[in-house]
Amino acid sequence: MDSEILIVLVLLATVVLRFAMAAGLAYLLVPRGPACPICRADLLPITHGLLSRLLSPLQHAWCLDCGWEGVVRRSRRGDQPRRALIEEVIPRPVE
Ligand SMILES: [Zn+2]
Incomplete structure (x- = not known):
């Protein structure tokens, strides 16, 4: 049970970091x-x-x-x- 929550949190963190990196790069291109x-x-x-x-x-x-x-x-x-x-x-x- 704990490992499933950990996997979900890691995947969610990678998605959030991907959006943060894309937003930061888009901001620098403006x-x-x-x-x-x-x-x-x-x-x-x-x-x-x-x-x-x-x-x-x-x-x-x-x-x-x-x-x-x-x-x-x-x-x-x-x-x-x-x-x-x-x-x-x-x-x-x-x-
Ligand atoms: Zn002008």
Whole structure:
């Protein structure tokens, strides 16, 4: 009797660990916000009320520049937009 319960617990633990590993990998594959993964512009957060509270590490966002819409990870620095180091490349005059 005890061995059957132990086998069930081990199998249940492997299933739970498999889902945890898949969820962790999926979380790492989501691009990090608040910059757009395509054009690096600032993203506009879209709130969904209860869903935003349940999935607080993730944020639904929309890019005003290129129209990209998707889910990004919330940054640990808060909602400060990440700026590109070089915003515009100005060509030098050729001599
Ligand atoms: Zn964009």
